[in-house]
Amino acid sequence: MIKLSEATKVYAGGVHALSGVSLTIESGELVAIVGPSGSGKSTMLNVLGTLDRPTSGTVSIDGYDIARLSDRELSALRASRIGFVFQQFHLAAGMSALDNVADGLLYGGVPLAERRRRAEVALQRVGLGHRTHHKPHELSGGERQRVAIARAVMGDPPLLLADEPTGNLDTASGAGVMALLRELHAAGTTIVIITHDRELADGLPRQVRMRDGRVVGDSAHTPVPLADTAVT
Amino acid sequence: MAVVDPPRLVPARMRVRDIVRVGGVGLRTRPTRAFLSALGIAIGIAAMIAVVGISASSQAQLDRQLAALGTNLLTVTPGQTMFGEDAKLPPESEAMIGRIGPVTSVSAVGRVKGEKIYRTDKIPVVNTGGLATYAARVDLPATIGATVRNGTWLNGATARYPAVVLGATAAERLGIGRADPDRQILIGDVWFTVVGILDPVALAPELDSGALIGWEAAESYLGFDGYATVVFTRSDEDQVENVRNVLAATANPQAANEVDVSRPSDALSAKRAAGAAFTGLLLGLGGVALLVGGVGVANTMVISVLERRAEIGLRRSLGATRGQVRTQFLTESLLLSAMGGVGGVLLGAAVTIGYSTFQDWPFSVPFWSVSGGLGATLFIGGLAGLYPAIRASRLSPTEALTTP
Numbered sequence: 041m042i043k044l045s046e047a048t049k050v051y052a053g054g055v056h057a058l059s060g061v062s063l064t065i066e067s068g069e070l071v072a073i074v075g076p077s078g079s080g081k082s083t084m085l086n087v088l089g090t091l092d093r094p095t096s097g098t099v100s101i102d103g104y105d106i107a108r109l110s111d112r113e114l115s116a117l118r119a120s121r122i123g124f125v126f127q128q129f130h131l132a133a134g135m136s137a138l139d140n141v142a143d144g145l146l147y148g149g150v151p152l153a154e155r156r157r158r159a160e161v162a163l164q165r166v167g168l169g170h171r172t173h174h175k176p177h178e179l180s181g182g183e184r185q186r187v188a189i190a191r192a193v194m195g196d197p198p199l200l201l202a203d204e205p206t207g208n209l210d211t212a213s214g215a216g217v218m219a220l221l222r223e224l225h226a227a228g229t230t231i232v233i234i235t236h237d238r239e240l241a242d243g244l245p246r247q248v249r250m251r252d253g254r255v256v257g258d259s260a261h262t263p264v265p266l267a268d269t270a271v272t
Numbered sequence: 273m274a275v276v277d278p279p280r281l282v283p284a285r286m287r288v289r290d291i292v293r294v295g296g297v298g299l300r301t302r303p304t305r306a307f308l309s310a311l312g313i314a315i316g317i318a319a320m321i322a323v324v325g326i327s328a329s330s331q332a333q334l335d336r337q338l339a340a341l342g343t344n345l346l347t348v349t350p351g352q353t354m355f356g357e358d359a360k361l362p363p364e365s366e367a368m369i370g371r372i373g374p375v376t377s378v379s380a381v382g383r384v385k386g387e388k389i390y391r392t393d394k395i396p397v398v399n400t401g402g403l404a405t406y407a408a409r410v411d412l413p414a415t416i417g418a419t420v421r422n423g424t425w426l427n428g429a430t431a432r433y434p435a436v437v438l439g440a441t442a443a444e445r446l447g448i449g450r451a452d453p454d455r456q457i458l459i460g461d462v463w464f465t466v467v468g469i470l471d472p473v474a475l476a477p478e479l480d481s482g483a484l485i486g487w488e489a490a491e492s493y494l495g496f497d498g499y500a501t502v503v504f505t506r507s508d509e510d511q512v513e514n515v516r517n518v519l520a521a522t523a524n525p526q527a528a529n530e531v532d533v534s535r536p537s538d539a540l541s542a543k544r545a546a547g548a549a550f551t552g553l554l555l556g557l558g559g560v561a562l563l564v565g566g567v568g569v570a571n572t573m574v575i576s577v578l579e580r581r582a583e584i585g586l587r588r589s590l591g592a593t594r595g596q597v598r599t600q601f602l603t604e605s606l607l608l609s610a611m612g613g614v615g616g617v618l619l620g621a622a623v624t625i626g627y628s629t630f631q632d633w634p635f636s637v638p639f640w641s642v643s644g645g646l647g648a649t650l651f652i653g654g655l656a657g658l659y660p661a662i663r664a665s666r667l668s669p670t671e672a673l674t675t676p
């Protein structure tokens with residue numbers, strides 16, 4: 041599903057947010073990415089989600105080498121293959137939960153009536169079938185994040201990327217959101233979750249640990265830190 | 273690598289309905305701001321539509337007037353001789369003009385010189401200077417389109433007796449409201465009975481301040497010399513220019529250069545041209561207002577893009593292409609100015625209706641001004657939205673998403 045090799049990301053000012061990350065995530069995995077603040081987790085997720093291109097190295101998503109895709113093609117890739125969930129939800133204020141979710145396929149060429157129908161199904165799937173006409177400000181934090189998840193998955197993308205989806209939620213709502221993500225995983229979606237919550241990460245099948253822009257631990261296989269250092 | 277290339281990725285086209293919906297998001301979430309920036313455009317367009325509408329309505333009024341009066345009236349007046357003296361029209365000139373083929377009617381007045389007009393024989397209580405006495409042919413009203421407001425016009429009988437018909441201004445100056453067998457005025461030293469009062473004569477305004485008496489009466493009572501000073505003629509509409517060309521030579525074959533020919537309706541038409549120049553100036557001012565409105569829309573759009581960075585980032589993550597983001601903001605700008613344009617056209621039309629109703633003019637807003645106004649609005653909207661839209665589309669998705 042995802043293959044990163046020797047990916048680096050250098051920001052203006054010389055910050056090495058990623059320095060030579062290689063990572064393979066198979067279809068159907070549920071992966072936690074953990075690490076201290078500033079270790080490059082969000083940067084990596086942006087690269088995985090094709091929102092940003094690596095400075096060097098290669099990234100391939102669902103068989104596409106993103107270096108060879110134009111901005112338009114990357115947009116089409118995101119529209120059809122990738123769902124995002126953000127810590128800040130990013131719901132449109134003043135629009136009902138239903139219409140927020142329906143926007144999930146706005147750029148997928150699906151007519152409005154069909155989008156609304158699928159949004160209804162997605163909201164039921166995240167347990168908000170009774171909140172379809174509420175505006176974001178009438179929903180709790182946990183409910184908002186579930187609306188955001190419904191929007192991300194209403195088009196059935198094979199890949200779901202979540203950057204600290206529970207970061208703004210209390211424990212109970214966070215657990216609800218995690219249970220929902222597990223359900224989606226069980227239904228076949230590949231999911232990558234960034235989290236600060238150690239306990240939460242430990243409950244997931246695979247953990248990738250990052251520090252200073254490098255992968256320093258991966259429960260799927262043992263990294264070779266010595267070799268990494270030798271390259272520099 | 274032996275990997276088979278996956279299928280090409282092509283972004284889906286957005287439906288028009290979705291484009292308009294998405295373009296309207298900003299307007300729906302910030303209605304006050306949308307209203308105010310649309311108002312700027314509306315004021316500019318309303319000003320332009322009202323200027324064009326009012327001027328078109330006033331021209332429609334002039335046209336209506338011209339149509340009622342006819343543009344086929346020509347006047348012949350004596351000019352000056354080669355030695356700078358006042359020329360005279362030969363006595364047979366009226367008959368000669370009547371013999372020109374396309375001429376349909378001829379009439380004349382002759383100025384009776386030196387006879388003052390008084391209301392009484394006592395002290396001249398009213399200043400009657402500026403009033404003139406004319407000998408008039410009986411068929412004058414039909415030819416010049418004059419109408420009697422009160423009383424009657426001269427006939428074959430009254431034209432031989434001391435009877436007078438007053439022009440509208442003359443009646444007012446003399447303080448005479450109605451024709452009346454007992455009402456007499458003094459012209460020179462002869463009492464004339466007021467038999468009628470005319471409405472203002474649009475094509476011969478000099479007669480408004482005149483006292484009109486019969487040709488024979490003028491000769492017998494006031495020593496009138498019998499020379500016509502203005503000959504009026506109507507011709508077939510499509511022959512007016514031809515008649516005009518031969519009129520001077522016909523009126524005075526010996527000295528055509530001593531004859532002046534003019535077309536009174538030209539003065540009314542000249543009013544049109546003068547109005548048009550003034551309209552051009554006002555239209556320019558309206559255009560400036562519209563430009564200012566456009567700057568307002570551009571400002572709103574720039575702010576909108578700044579405020580909605582996170583939304584732009586989200587849309588990119590949902591799969592919006594740069595082009596689709598650009599289209600969204602361009603659409604918003606176009607919707608904003610289109611709203612202003614439609615509002616401005618309605619406002620401008622309302623002002624025109626109000627003003628022309630007040631002036632008792634026919635109402636007219638030319639179609640070209642409405643379509644031109646809306647076209648200008650869309651052009652301004654497109655221009656105002658272009659830069660903000662391009663800026664929005666150039667935002668990197670990650671930077672846009674991380675703005676708080």
Ligand SMILES: Nc1ncnc2c1ncn2[C@@H]1O[C@H](COP(=O)(O)OP(=O)(O)OP(=O)(O)O)[C@@H](O)[C@H]1O
Pocket residue numbers: 051052053055056057075076077078079080081082083084
């Ligand atoms: N746009 C940017 N320009 C310059 N430096 C950046 C930019 N974005 C991130 N960085 C830097 O890159 C490094 C990695 O940032 P990143 O956001 O990936 O960390 P993170 O692991 O997600 O941290 P957190 O857990 O706090 O979210 C940080 O040092 C950060 O300051």
Ligand SMILES: [Mg+2]
Pocket residue numbers: 081082083
């Ligand atoms: Mg982060």
